[in-house]
Every structure is written in structure tokens, then in C-alpha cells.
Amino acid sequence: MSAPLLQVRGLTKRYGARLGCADVSFDIDPGEVLAIVGESGSGKSTLLSLVATELAPDAGTVSYRMRDGVLRDLADLSEAERRALMRTDWGFVRQDAAQGLRMAVSAGGNVGERLMGLGERHYGRIRGTALDWLGRVEIAADRIDDPPTRFSGGMRQRLQIARNLVTSPRLVLMDEPTSGLDVSVQARLLDLIRRLSAELGLAVIIVTHDLAVARLLSHRIMVMRAGRVIETGLTDRVLDDPEHAYTQLLVSSVLAA
Amino acid sequence: MSAIGMLPLEGGAPEVAQVPSPVRGRDRVRDTPYPERPDPSPQPSPERERGPGASEAGEAGYNFAYLDEGTKRMIRRAILKAIAVPGYQVPFASREMPMPYGWGTGGVQVTAAILGRSDVLKVIDQGADDTTNAVSIRRFFARTSGVATTTRTTEATIIQTRHRIPETPLREGQTLVYQVPIPEPLRFLEPRETETRQLHALAEYGAMHVKLYEDISRHGHIATTYAYPVEVAGRYVMDPSPTPKFDNPKMDQSPALQLFGAGRERRIYAVPPYTSVRSLDFEDHPFRIQEFTDPCALCGAEGVYLDEMLLDDAGRRMFVCSDTDHCEGRRADGHVGTGDAV
Numbered sequence A: 001m002s003a004p005l006l007q008v009r010g011l012t013k014r015y016g017a018r019l020g021c022a023d024v025s026f027d028i029d030p031g032e033v034l035a036i037v038g039e040s041g042s043g044k045s046t047l048l049s050l051v052a053t054e055l056a057p058d059a060g061t062v063s064y065r066m067r068d069g070v071l072r073d074l075a076d077l078s079e080a081e082r083r084a085l086m087r088t089d090w091g092f093v094r095q096d097a098a099q100g101l102r103m104a105v106s107a108g109g110n111v112g113e114r115l116m117g118l119g120e121r122h123y124g125r126i127r128g129t130a131l132d133w134l135g136r137v138e139i140a141a142d143r144i145d146d147p148p149t150r151f152s153g154g155m156r157q158r159l160q161i162a163r164n165l166v167t168s169p170r171l172v173l174m175d176e177p178t179s180g181l182d183v184s185v186q187a188r189l190l191d192l193i194r195r196l197s198a199e200l201g202l203a204v205i206i207v208t209h210d211l212a213v214a215r216l217l218s219h220r221i222m223v224m225r226a227g228r229v230i231e232t233g234l235t236d237r238v239l240d241d242p243e244h245a246y247t248q249l250l251v252s253s254v255l256a257a
Numbered sequence B: 001m002s003a004i005g006m007l008p009l010e011g012g013a014p015e016v017a018q019v020p021s022p023v024r025g026r027d028r029v030r031d032t033p034y035p036e037r038p039d040p041s042p043q044p045s046p047e048r049e050r051g052p053g054a055s056e057a058g059e060a061g062y063n064f065a066y067l068d069e070g071t072k073r074m075i076r077r078a079i080l081k082a083i084a085v086p087g088y089q090v091p092f093a094s095r096e097m098p099m100p101y102g103w104g105t106g107g108v109q110v111t112a113a114i115l116g117r118s119d120v121l122k123v124i125d126q127g128a129d130d131t132t133n134a135v136s137i138r139r140f141f142a143r144t145s146g147v148a149t150t151t152r153t154t155e156a157t158i159i160q161t162r163h164r165i166p167e168t169p170l171r172e173g174q175t176l177v178y179q180v181p182i183p184e185p186l187r188f189l190e191p192r193e194t195e196t197r198q199l200h201a202l203a204e205y206g207a208m209h210v211k212l213y214e215d216i217s218r219h220g221h222i223a224t225t226y227a228y229p230v231e232v233a234g235r236y237v238m239d240p241s242p243t244p245k246f247d248n249p250k251m252d253q254s255p256a257l258q259l260f261g262a263g264r265e266r267r268i269y270a271v272p273p274y275t276s277v278r279s280l281d282f283e284d285h286p287f288r289i290q291e292f293t294d295p296c297a298l299c300g301a302e303g304v305y306l307d308e309m310l311l312d313d314a315g316r317r318m319f320v321c322s323d324t325d326h327c328e329g330r331r332a333d334g335h336v337g338t339g340d341a342v
Helices: A044-051 A079-088 A107-117 A123-136 A153-165 A183-200 A211-217 A235-240 A245-252 B053-060 B069-084 B105-114 B132-145 B193-201 B206-219 B245-251 B324-332
Strands: A006-015 A018-028 A033-037 A059-065 A071-073 A090-093 A171-175 A203-208 A220-225 A228-234 B120-125 B158-162 B175-179 B230-232 B236-238 B257-262 B267-271 B277-279 B306-310 B317-321
Touching: A006 A044, A018 A044, A018 A059, A018 A220, A018 A228, A033 A044, A033 A211, A044 A059, A044 A171, A044 A203, A079 A090, A079 A107, A090 A153, A107 A123, A107 A153, A107 B206, A123 A153, A123 B206, A153 A183, A183 A203, A183 A211, A203 A211, A211 A235, A220 A235, A220 A245, A228 A235, A228 A245, B069 B105, B069 B257, B069 B267, B105 B132, B105 B158, B105 B175, B105 B257, B105 B267, B120 B132, B120 B324, B132 B158, B245 B277, B317 B324
Parallel strands: A033 A203, A033 A220, A090 A171, A171 A203, B120 B158, B158 B175, B175 B257
Antiparallel strands: A006 A018, A006 A059, A059 A071, A220 A228, B230 B236, B230 B277, B257 B267, B306 B317
């Protein structure tokens, strides 16, 4: 087993007297998909924001193995380094596409932005790469100049994925990427995420309340409740043979179609 | 010379009674002298003549050029900082001026802060010396400071402008003051001021190219024709105010000092003399300025920026120099255009 890509230790966040999440620790290996499941308010999104350094933790550390192989505490990075990392080596697919996309800018511009941020100054190459990525996320080439406001919910999420993956990141965070989509669109999106993460060897942390999504995508699963991790293990094991009473309840409350 | 170096207070005790009151109402400026003034001087011609404020302001040494010394000192500090960090937007405590925002309150404050008694002021609006905005600002300074004014680019030491850089090349010792409506080049993509400051601090200008990308994807070429973003001294990306991109190359390595004042947004920035100013572009879509097929219809000048003038209600038009001083100078030298309408 290789060295972990991301190492989270004792992450704690309080909102005043209330608890966001408490003492969360986990590792992610390169190419591994981790699902964080739990009901609303269980601290999933807080945890994801902490990992993405969008929130400052009250305690605990998030360390990431940089491209040079050195594990570094993200809190020690300079602001410029941190932003460069988020822009190139990480991706963040948001629940609300309007937060993850520039809604007034065309699809091509959305995909190309990270490239231009890295200093690409050749329009033809940027456009070529954008077309390639739109194709990979199954958006028709003739939609490249349309802004995401004219896209359906599913297309917006796929565009977000293209925008994030264009710099070949190694870690992608996803916050409920399939919520609000109808089941057939969800299925296509899940197929796409699964295919891309396997092809590109992406490590993914996916937050979801949908156990079916977790089963389909993830290798490992982490169950959260009231800010704490109550069970963690291989996805099949946790879903087929849940140990904790709450996990058993969660698994049994899924409606079978 | 401009008063940049003269930071100390101009001497003399304040004589409040002599302080000209703010000009009220644009219409009244035109032909009435100050109602408060007991012995009004005759109406001055705006061209190369001392305004009525000249002698009194000289004696009082206070509130010269409309602003009080404290305010001028504050603005000069901002200007000095702006010159020290080319292209960086320095916040300053913009004052209320006797004109609406959008009429050049930022430029007027910068001009007032650097104006010295021996300066010769030229004010242009869209290249023209004779449009409302230019005439009223020029007259404002003639009255409140008494400095000489001119329409000739070569004679001016300070040129306040909205939109254009004169066609006549500027020289050392001249100062160009721009009136800026929106100083933030990243505003189009990032509405949060906190975020744009971060982006400037970290020199994260990738988003700036997104705007140009959008242009090419929509129009097949970079269709931004004014407020075309530039990189100053290899560091800060700057909005050159609504000047046509035709004038961007004139900013590069200019021997004149260029100051930018945004009154509403409370920012001052600067391009010191002989500083590199590079227009952003793509390798395969390089920066290009506007080109005009025909020369000026009045003076026959080529390679200058032209304005479209409507001649009648039948759609007849004529393209003439936007820089009126340049055009008049050429015609005085005997150059003649075709005079043709198109």
C-alpha cells in the first residue's frame, strides 16, 4: 500500500456551543474513493469545508502529499500556495452548480479558466482542450459557447466536473453532486464520475446522503452522526453488514425500488 | 511644474473671505461671475489667460485650486504611493466635488492636488477641448486656481482627460490625469472587493483572460475596444479607464506621468514615466488597435483615432479626428482633408 495522499487527524469544528464535527481522522490513498454519508446536519459538509480549507478548524490537521512527495500540513501553506493547490491539484464539485461555475461565462470559458490561470495564453489550445473535456463529460460540442444558465441541472454538474478535471487534479471533493437531479440523469452522472475517477486514478471524497450513490462509487465509506464518525469501513461491508445501530437504521431506511 | 514635489503647505495665513465659494449649477458657470465677489473682474477668455481667482489665491495661499491643503496633502500621499507601486489602486478619501459622480470627480481631485501656479492646464473630453465636460472643468480650474489654460497639447503641463490620450506625443514633465469610472479590471468577473484585492495581491490574473476568451468565442476576435486591460510594469493588471484601446500603446514607456483618479470608487493609481504597459492578449490572437480605412475628412491625418460625426438626418456621416487640437494644428499647417461625407 502506497503512502496516503491526504491525511486528516483529529479535525474538530464548533459553531459556538454547537458541534460541527468532532475529532475526525482518516486517510485517503491515491485513486481511492471515500464516501461520507449521514443525515442532514451530521457534519458532512462541515467536514468537507474543513478539508478544503474553506473553514478553519478549532483543532486537528489536514495534510496533503504534494507532487514532490512531501506530506505538508495545509495550514502551513502560504495563501498563494494554498490557492495554487486548490486550482490545480484539487477540484471541488459543489452541490449548487451556480457556486462552482461562472454563470455569465460560456461553457468553454468555464472549462478554460483554470488553464488560463496556469498561464496558458493560446486561444486555440484552450478551446481544443475545452472541447475535448466537454466531449468527455458528454456535452455536445455546439454548446461550447452557451453560458451554463442555458444548461439543465445535469449538464451544469457535468460542466462543473469538466471545469475541475481539466488540470488533471489528484483529489476531487464532491458535495452532494447528484442531489436535485432526477434518477435517470443521476445515473448518467454517476456513471460518468465512476468512469472518470477510474480512468484518471482520481482520489475522491464524496459527501452524500444517498447510500446508493455511495455503494456505486466508493471503495470506503464513513458514516457520520451528530458531528462524529460512528462507523467506517469498506463500502460493501458497511452497507451489507452494518455494525453500529445507527448505520443499521440508515441502511434499513433505504426504499427498494 | 506640477505641485507633486511641493508637499508642504503653501505659505500664508488663511483669508477666509477670499476663498471662492463652490460653483453652483453648471448653467450658471457659463457667464456669471461669482455673485459673492464684490468687484467682479471681466469675464476671462478660457484660452491662455489668468482667471479672476489668480491674484487673490496667490495672496491667500490657501485653498488654492479649490481643495484645502489637508485634502491635497492626503491626495498627494495617495498619488506618491500610486507612483511607487505602478498600477496598484491606492484607496483615498475622495471628497464631494461640485459636480456629479461620473463627470470626472476623481480626475478633478487629482488635478487640484498636483496643480501649481505655473502649470498650464488642458482638459479634453473624448479628445475634444470644446465639449461641455472639458469646457466646464477647464473653466472651473481657471476660476478657482487662476492657472493658465490652453487647448494646445504641446503647451500644457497638466492634461486632464476622459477617454483619450492626445495624438501629439507627450514629453517629459507633462502629466496626464485620467478620469476613471470603474478602476477595478477584475470587477466583471469578481464582484467582491475583498476577493479582487486578494487576486491582485497574489497576481492571480487568469480570470482576466476569461473575459478576452469570451470575446473571441463570441465575436471571433477580441472585441473589447475600450477599458482594455493592461499589465503595468510586469506586475499589476490595470484598467486604463474608458480610453479606446487605440491609445493603449501610447501608455507604454510614455515619458509623461500618468495619473488615474476614480472619485466614486475612491481609488488613485498611476503609471510613472518610462514604465512598461502591456495589453493582455492571446498568442494566437495578439493585441491589435483599431484601424481606420480613410483619413480624417478635415485634415487628412492617417493613423489617428477618428470620430464619426452625423451631418444630417439622411444618414450622411463624416469621420474626423477625435483630437480637436491635433486636427486644428494640422489644418493651420495647411493640411486639408477631402471634406467628404460617407
